[in-house]
Amino acid sequence: MKAAGGSVRVRLRDGIAASDPGLLRLTAGLRTVGAIALALAVLSLLDADVTHLVAGAMAAMVATFSIREKQRGQQAVTLALGLPVALASVSLGALLSDRVVAGDFFFVALIFCAVYGRRFGDRGTALGLIGFQVYFLSLFVGAAVSGLPELYGAIVVAFLSSGLVRFVIVPETPAQILERLREAFRARLAQLVSAQLELLDAGPDEVEKALEGVRSGTARLHETAMMIQGRLEEGTSDEATARLVQRRIADAEIAAERLALLLLTARSAERADTLTLHLPGAPVPAGERLPVRDEATATLRRDLEALRMLVLRPVNGESGTALSHVRNRLLGYRDEENLPPAATAVQDVFRGIGEAARAVLGLRIALDGPQDESDDSPATARSREELDAEDAAIDAGEDDDRDEELTGLRRPTTRAAVQVAVGSSLAIVGGELLSSHRWYWAVLTCWIVFINTSSTGEILVKGYRRLLGTVFGVVAGIVLAGLVGQHTWTAFAVVLLCLFAMFYTAPLSYTLMSFFVTAALGVLYTLLHTYSFSVLVLRVEETALGAVCGIVAAAFVLPVRTDRRTNELLATVLERLAEVTEAAVDQLSGGPPVDLLDKARDLDQALADLRAAVQPLTHPVTPLRARRDTAQYVVALLETCAYHARSLAATAELLPTHPSIAADPRLRRAGRRIAHNIEAIAAHITDGQTAVEIETGPSIASLLEPDIPGTPRYGRVTDRVLRHLQRLDESVAGLARPLDVPVTAPKR
Template sequence: MTAAGRNGKGENGIAMAAARRTAKGVWDRFSASDPGLLRLMAGLRTVGAILLALAVLASFGTSVNHLVAGAMTAMVATFAIQEKEVRGQAITLLLGVPVALAAISLGSLLNSRVIAGDVFFVLLIFGAVYSRRFGDRGTALGLIGFQVYFVSLFVSAEVSALPGLFLTLAVAFACSAIVRFAVVPETPERTLRRLREAFRARLAQLVAHQIALLDAGADDVDAVLDDLRRSTARLHEAALMIQGRLEEGTRDAAAAALLQRRVADAEIAAERLGVLLLNARSAERVDTLTLHLPNASAPMPPRARIAEDAGTALRRDLAALHLLVVRLVPDDRGTALPYVRNRLLGYREEKGLPKGSPALQDCFRAVGEAARAILGLRLAVDGAQDEEYDTPEAARSREEFAAEEISIAGEAAEAEEEDERTGLRRPTTRAAVQVAVGSALAIVGGEFLSTQRWYWAVLTCWVVFLNTASTGEIVVKGYRRLVGTVLGVVAGVALAGAVGNHTWIAFGLVLLCVFGMFFTAPLSYAMMSFFVTAMLGLLYTLLNTYSLDVLVLRVEETALGAACGIIAAVLVLPVRTSHRTDEELGTVLARLRDVVSAAVAQLSGGPPVDLVDLARDLDTALDDLRSSTKPLTHPIAPLRARRQTARYVVALLETCAYHARSLAATAELVPSSKSVAADARLALAGRRITHNIDLIAAHVREEESDGTIESGASIAAMLDSGRHEVLRTGSVAFRVLRHLQRLDEGIVGLARPLGVPLAAREEKAAGAAKGA
């Protein structure tokens, strides 16, 4: 072969490698934006079911009315079922067939009986919402019953057409099953594997933003900080999604617990690295709160405080860490990656630690801890690899992981607590009564607007109650639906005019709208409503009932339905947003206390407990609190001071949760690690923190309590035994004390915005914590 030929081949190889890297980068960004590809799969599955149903029905020469009914039924049969196990999905889909047939039959029979039909519709709505108390299956069957009855109203079904409609529904359910189980199959194991990939992609994005923080100038630091906050929150979101799929997606409880711990270790290590980088770059000490509070600024000097040589080394090691994350796949072989990993792991043992300030050296140690966490994650997912290249530091890390894995085996999962509330105090019963009353109002008002399209008001009233738990959430959801509907009307007018009488072009655009509905639903309810309304304009075109007046009526009915839902939420068994947030806040404080007390007890020499499960409960409770405060932090919320307080409280709790998780992760090492030893003096610090949490929780529950918030001396001063030991900043003991100190400051800082009385000394401490 000539030199030119070899050069050409080499250039082609380089170009192909570059193209593969580019494609991998694009896929990583998409995977990170849609963890587990859940939105993509939902959209493809629904569109596939509709497309297959239309193809089968069209081959029978079915009328347009039945094509529309089949498409809508296939959509409902696909999106209503949310169970994770394949067997459970099949059972629910099978049970949905008689429910759908009964709903379409009753809709046809009652179509001409106005009063009886309206009464039954209200009863059906009550039953559909009440069935949510029976879990995913009850929710799915209630949704199928309601939506198929709605389909009968939409296509004006008559008794004479029932045989054809029965066949149409049977075909729609069969097509939904084929697409779900054969064309676009989804198993818990596959979903968990995709979620792990999304976690890896988001971890890589976080490390990339940390590198950007190191290079950012004073003018760009605010934008970089926003990116850093966003990527930190997205990584936490991916970790929570993995936790929700562990039981079904792993082979046994021990494997689930191991993966959960490794994901938590990686998340904590990455977040800690971000805090230390921010601290090294800042003009003064930066609190972890900076990573959680929107628009919080960090005091950056005009020039970076990091020396040029040290900055170059840190940038190099962060790039190496990013490489380890990007290559976190089982088919990577060779000596390059193990060499990079081993060098970074050496920082944990002070090996090769560059010279610099204590804050800078903390960054290098944090890089080493992050490399260890990535190694642990890879071992949990792919098993032991590359052991022949291990240095002593890497071998020690593997030994620690093996010891932890042995301690995890055999741990039993705790049983889920059941909701003990009964009667009208039960959330599902209360919501069923509210939506039934709101729907009755919507029927009456809708009849005045239109005797034919009144059901749009009922549908809006129904949907604003779905997945809401307070009056504020219903108001925000109603507002978003109205905005999306108005924009969708504009799009519907344009699409209907462009389509004209071209039936299959209209169906193709309907499919695009359906995909848009399901792809954007978790991101923006307004966008979902936009695609729904645009789709309806096309469906009306297919049914030859389209006009501008019909779409304007759609807006009016939507506004009426939202108003009726809000009226029912405010007047019938109301749940105030403040009451809802107080409940969730009390749960978060209780879970925080559980984690802190158990972690400190284990760090003090107590018996080992399952701290990972406790930390997971805390994360879940905090996520619920974050959702419940969205009406307070929404831009349309009128009380600006309350909005800022809610954001500050949530940010403080996120900071406390981070330090609690870090304590739990360190405490988990006590039984198996040679480098982490218990210290009985920590129990004193733990008592002060839990005492303060108890006082704040009692105030939130509006209970009388004795005592005051305790603060004053630092945690380190409290633990001074007279030996005047100087703790090395990189040591585990120093890290434990730092987390305890930040946790203590965070809890005291919560007292002021929550209105917990403070003595003069505590007032000063709380103000200092807030300033940090």
Template sequence: MTAAARARAGRAAFRDRVAASDPGLLRLTAGLRTVSSLALTLGVVGVFGARVEQLVAGAMAAMVATFAVREKEWRGQALSLTAGLPVAWLSLTLGTLLSGTFVGVAVFVALIFGAVYCRRFGDRGFALGMIAFQSYFLSQFLGVGTEGLPGLYWPVGAGFACSALIRFGVVQAGPEQVLGRLRAAFRARFAQLVSAQVDLLDAGPDQIDKALDQVRGRTARLHETAMMIQGRLTEGTPDDRAASLVQRRIADAEIAAERLGLLILTARSAERADTLTLHLPGAVLPESGLQPVRDRAVEALHRDLLALRTLVLRSADEDRGTGLAQVRNRLLGYRDDDRLPAQASAAVRDVFRGVGEAARAVMGLRIALGGSPADETDDSPETARSREEIEAEDAAIAGAETEEDEQEEERRGLERPTTRTAAQVTVGSVLAIAGGELLSRERWYWAVLACWIVFVNTSSTGEILVKAYRRLLGTMLGVVAGIVLAGLVGQRVELAFALVLVLVFLTHYLARLSYTLMSFFVTAMLGLLYTLLNTYSFDVLLLRMGETALGAACGLAAAVLILPVRTAHRTDELLVTVLERLADVTRSAVRQLSGGPSADLLDQARELDEALGDLRSSTQPLTHPITPLRSRRNTARYVVAQLETCAYHARSLAATAELLPSQTAIAADPRLAGAGERIVRNIETVAAHVEERKDAGELETGASIASLLEPGSYASPRYGRVTDRVLRHLGRLDDAVTGLARPLEVPLRPRTRQGRRAA
């Protein structure tokens, strides 16, 4: 390899690592956009000889205009910025004119309620509410008085203008650009997962647990990226047909990658590996799977997994040359039983089949994203067949009718989450104002800010408690850092603002990763701002910590006393939603596989994944390391892992069912309708017990799903493997649903008459 080729390979590897660590470059974009807006504002305002107060006002306006506006489309962002500027001026005016009066406090409390309540109107409501609150807070922070108010209008306007210029002209992140970066991140994370699977195949007894944990983590990261892509398809694709194609190919690739990991686990064990092993932290392989098997077939498998990784990393533009075409042809050939290594064990042969299916998924994804991956003259017969299948599926997707989504009944009054949260924040803020005045009549607003922030993106008392703990920890550490930085900087304004830019970047870059680190950098930055405003002292930073603790405590008290949403109640509510979505996907997929009407299965599967993501977030207080309830933590992890297992098998059933209109190698089997009835009934039974309904029954157990089928085409050569895969997913789904009985205390009722009808 030449030096130029090595340099290109190194740059490509670096881009892939960056793309995988920050999908869509969303964190990097947020950090660069905020810092660039801040720097440009400081430059513009500084040119006119502005005072320090004006520099701070412009900088904070640029920051809030950047991070508060989070709509995905350009037009929506522009409208929010345009409406946000007069809102900022009005809020800044009220805060300054009414400062120190009872009316000012009353207006601030009303503004807090309105800022939270208006989030029910979507991203624009969130943006305007955030801008109004932060502008009022800015008026209290600066404390310039009525005589200095006119001098703040133009720096705030400059901050909004600079934010818009950076957003639309310099650090652009339009829907199409973000979706393109997310697709690159999906490829990079797919390749990382394959690398982890190679390590799992080769790992010895001492490395098996670490290798398995790495596969679990990278499987979860791949799923996270797939969900991010699906959430941006509407804005980032030209039409519904393109969105459907990408959605289908992303789902296929994710399922193929996860199934490949499961097959490797099975190949390492004397028995079929449980899907739960991929989702439950701490689960280990059976003892018989600790020693890696090394023979010629496994060596060839190792080579082909590395070849699959190369295939994944190559984009459509890079997919040239006969060498890569030969690799693709070889991998796709494993979809044909005649091309499988004859000397390999049955489990290893299944892994080769999984490699072939993964290669097909990569090929379909590449066609959907960037056109034909290579010259078709290089195709082998197996590759040509795969291409024809993909084209037939794409045509079927293009001709499908789009059904309107069912709208859920909207909650009203205090049952609406935004209204309830607004009431809680308002009461907590009143308590914070009263307590903050006792600590400091000049800086009571810090307590209000802490109370406000602990309610952002939380939905239960447990989530608020965890967020308050993280904010207090970050603030305490930030106070120490602020003391050190303020002492080092002194009155060197240029150095202080340069450090502020660095801290702002780190705040926004790490916000999605760690709330504690975000709070740390924010507090350290405020120490520098106090230095610039000539109000810095050790007592001020200690007061900042005390006000933060007070505000967090007031927020927690309001969450507990005012319309509380207990963590257990919230998780039960979300658990029922997940079970309902799971039942819908399973019912629709089995119905379509048995010859019933088609449905939009991928959208249903996406709704299931979204509901499962909400449940996973809501259980964080139960699984947090500080929780003293160890048994509840283990139960929550086990239930979520079982539901992730159910979701994987439901997604696989949905993907297989959607192949029916276009694939002649797959036929509907009417017998599957009866086989899936027990699963759906059991899912509904579990949901009824979680809701504590009086009509809740018992879970049915008995013979395997396969034994419930009549003799027939199940054993036929043409449909055997596909039908076997469907039955395997149904059986595993049945087992996973039954596995929820013990932790959720659902009674089991063995069936006395199974009517066993094995083929």
């Protein structure tokens, strides 16, 4: 019973870690709700009335969620600076409450400054948010000059409560966050192996669903790897440690994705394309080749389960020798003589399991430190030696900041500040026509749809989602207001639950976040004795108006068209892809070592930016179906290219430590066509009038024919390198058709 209870707790812990990497959403919700609850408790002991309780709760929320810096010292400075900003903002709100025109002009100026402040980083963004939201607070509670002392007191209590919760009650350090993200990576890696096991066992009618699970698991694992990348600098003790963790995370991610591709190939009658793992709805390779009750299949199933166990359970002194034997067996598959008798494609899967086990071993050593080596087999000892040699070869590189510094209206923050100022001006005029008392809801919506958006299409989608969440939230607000009535503390408890749900779901769904905040507002209106059905309907009207004003401003004031934005990001992705590919091929050809991991992660980040920018084109409600399918296909091809480029980079970094992989100068000849094609596509994207063509021709392998007859064809370059180059060449050439790039006919 004790073991069963422990197993349930472990599964629950792993499930939570996988669903909320780093517990970032849970921590954000707990901090915000804790700060609000503490502020309410203190204010109630001071006999504050309901208006000041609401003001304190809103100020505590703003003071908590606005600060996004990662170091605790920086957070404390920003919180301290935020208090005078909040006091000045509420003072001006009260002073200008009776001066409608002056108040409107100041509100627009404040909005401009708050958005423009984003150019100064996290601190500028936080202070801008505090200034805007506290001014909005003054409008919401109807602040007057005579009531400023009480409001000052409520805001000071709110900021002190936020600081106490952040630094004492729910503290967290960058190292703690990184540790939880590592656990999330392990949990998601185990989930991906489980999805691969389901793909192995899936029947003909179940394979589509199983493959979709593998795609989802692969994407979730990559998401966690990128989150870890963003926390390495602050969460590790030195740069060498950060680079070691970065390397091991990348190895595990590549090994897991390669294992999925090998498994899909083994169970099919034809070789699986990497694109199948990245394109939603891509057809499954035809045919069934893997016997269901074959001995090799049963061994494969057992070893996948063993790999999942290795991911979740460390091999140490407390786990006995059973796990050590399992690990030794899996690592033994890296030697040809230990492969079970089976078809070549199935043996490739066993090789993939061996490489995945090696990646897990490296991940364990990097995250947990040295382990007991007394039960190592020769294969395990050799893997440790390889990992140790790689660790010793890791050298900290210097960042190369090549980004162009934009100025004037070309700077995104300046452009956005002008756009939101114009949109807010329209929202003020329209909002006051709808209601002279609730007009600020339109301004709030206009402000929010501009946050973290870069194109007209993104603003349109965000406005649609906010309106949808608001409509459903109004219905929920009506129900909740009727249930809680005038029970003050019950109402505050409901508001806290809604706010926790809002912050917990915010990274997952903007619609859900809008739903919960609107439901909470319905209850707050009840507390302020201003609730009515017409007020909530007005909330929907003002939200729709604010979204329309934001879209109009984005479309006609210094517009950034979705096509232009996606083309710029697509060109950046191609540039990063070219850099990674050329550097990896050069190193595999005998060139000097360079920092390939950072280049690969720059490519991943550029691809993530593009993926976010094309959401308006791929949204389910878009009427342009052909355009949506093209965007999905292009992004999937680029994800395929990125996978093979990462794999080439990882292989190139093994050159100094692996005798089985040696440089071959002929690879430059093979990589020349890939580099040319990437540059040609990028030039076509940048300038559609440029006369460029994609080159096609014989396979990459045929380009490595020996210069001297009778010499070995491939030298010591592994077959895996050639496969990655061939797939990369095919994927880059595949971009030509959807992007309308001319293709040169193969030379005879």
